[in-house]
Amino acid sequence: MSDRHEPPRSALSSPNGLGTAADGVVLLWWGGCERASPPGRRHTMSTRTKLRFDLQRTAWMLLMLLPLLGSCHRQPSVVIAVIPRTSGVLMWEPEHGGALATALPQGADIYWNAPTREDDIQGQIALVDRVASRSYQGLVLSPDHALALITPVRRAIARGLPTVVLGSPLAMPAGNGLWYVLNDxxxxxxxxxxxxxxxxxxxxxxxxxxxxxxxxxxxxxxxxxxxxxxxxxxxxxxxxxxxxxxxxxxxxxxxxxxxxxxxxxxxxxxxxxxxxxxxxxxxxxxxxxxxxxxxxxxxSLTFDSPNLDSMIFENTRRMGTEAVQLLLAEHRGISQPAVTYVEPVLVTRENIHTDEVTQLTSMDWRPARMRWKWSVGP
The missing domain is CATH 3.40.50.2300 (Response regulator)
Incomplete structure (x- = not known):
């Protein structure tokens, strides 16, 4: 007779709801609670009793899963749409990062979409109209055209959508649901x-x-x-x-x-x-x-050409932060300035590797807590 114990089996996988413990005690799961019987004795259950046990066990499992199911379908109360001139380029991806980093800690979320080209004016108009027709709590727009986007923005504001124009202004005054966060x-x-x-x-x-x-x-x-x-x-x-x-x-x-x-x-x-x-x-x-x-x-953030002396970057990351913060404050009933200016940054061969420039021009729009962290070794 061997002294080696078999590893315990879960009651959920045992026949009749029974699990065998390592010391020989038979465990019976009853509504999530364990009952023990002495070694050598086995519980015998009628079909009626077994059915009651199964129903109780199923009920407990559903109760434990309800919080998880609820969290899967929980939606943020505030979703802000951000539409830059285009995406996937050095000028606009930092805006995405600034917007997300501001929204997520405050329980809000960002819907990010853009035309595939900066000269796709009709594509941007279609995006603005689509956002205005849905249940967003704010819009941040970097217009591809100073005149063509005026009418879509007016339509959005008329539907009650608070709007921030970012980077370059439109030919319409701030106020009545319109704010500006502009490059200085x-x-x-x-x-x-x-x-x-x-x-x-x-x-x-x-x-x-x-x-x-x-x-x-x-x-x-x-x-x-x-x-x-x-x-x-x-x-x-x-x-x-x-x-x-x-x-x-x-x-x-x-x-x-x-x-x-x-x-x-x-x-x-x-x-x-x-x-x-x-x-x-x-x-x-x-x-x-x-x-x-x-x-x-x-x-691009390179000095590949010897003829390139310096570059002046719009700080779109800071603009994205300011625009989303403004809309969240307005959503809470806190009045905000009509126009905000954000200074650009001069980048030269001397300061290109500084932390300020690296953060300003990062193409990784994910907030730090959403990024993979890789390590080698223990």
């Missing part, structure tokens, strides 16, 4: 003017490319930059400023024409990522030209 174009223009003045020693010729007339903030940025430069460094001449778009072939053509027609240019200031890529490609095709580039709103 004046600060960005001053950053570029100061950087340019230091590069050229206060004297030289420049071009300004990519002034997209569909984005109010970009037009204002170019105006403020040229005004600041004229006041602080009057000997730096803007020999050409060209309107632009998000169309890469068009921007490449503009950059090539600019270099061909104005060989005296020392620096190009680009207002969009599309203009930046086009200018750098045109310069690379003319290696005899030693032209440097200051780029607004880039879509």
């Amino acid at each position: 174009e004046q600060t960005g223009a001053r950053m570029a003017a100061q950087r340019l003045t230091a590069m050229l020693g206060g004297k030289g010729s420049i071009a300004v490319l990519g002034i997209n007339p569909d984005i109010t903030g970009i037009v204002e940025r170019a105006r403020l930059f040229e005004g600041d430069l004229a006041q602080s460094a009057p000997e730096i001449r803007v020999v050409v400023n060209r309107s632009g778009s998000f169309n890469l072939p068009h921007e490449q053509q503009v950059a090539e024409e600019t270099l061909r027609e104005h060989p005296e240019i020392d620096v190009i200031v680009t207002m969009t990522a599309t203009a930046m890529h086009s200018a750098l490609a045109a310069i690379a095709a003319s290696p005899e030209k030693h032209i440097r580039v200051i780029a607004f709103d880039p879509d």
Whole structure:
């Protein structure tokens, strides 16, 4: 006779609801409670008693599962829709991170959707209309077009949807359900003017490319930059400023024409990522030209080209945080300012690896607690 005990079996898997303990005591599960009988004796149950035991056991199991089932279907009381110009790019994914990191700790959630391209105006209008027709508690929108998005935003506000326009404004005043969280174009223009003045020693010729007339903030940025430069460094001449778009072939053509027609240019200031890529490609095709580039709103965090001097990033992560915080406060009945400005950040080869820049430009939109943590070893 062996002294080795068999491992215990669960009562749920034992015949007749019986489980055998390691010491030989027979355990009977009765409504979730154990009863013991001496070794050598077995409980005998009638069919009626067994049925009652099974019903009780099933009832206890359902009672234990109810909290879990409830948590699976529990929905946040506040869901805010966030629609950037596009997604999957360096400029807008940080906004996603800022919005989520603000919403989740306060019991809210974020619905994130965007057009696949920045020039897909109809696609963004359709998204705004879809959000306005559903039960969201707020909308954060970065418009692809200064005029085309006015009517959809008015429709959304008329349906009672509080709306924050982020990054660049629309041609409609704040108030009555509309707020603005905007890039501080004046600060960005001053950053570029100061950087340019230091590069050229206060004297030289420049071009300004990519002034997209569909984005109010970009037009204002170019105006403020040229005004600041004229006041602080009057000997730096803007020999050409060209309107632009998000169309890469068009921007490449503009950059090539600019270099061909104005060989005296020392620096190009680009207002969009599309203009930046086009200018750098045109310069690379003319290696005899030693032209440097200051780029607004880039879509990559690299200094692969020796001609790229610096980049000025909109702090969309902070804007996303401010916009969601504003809507949550309004939802609780706390009045918020009509317009908030967020300063951009100048990125150079010297500060590109700092914690501030790394956090600002992170493409990982998940809050820290949602990220996988990998380790090697114990």
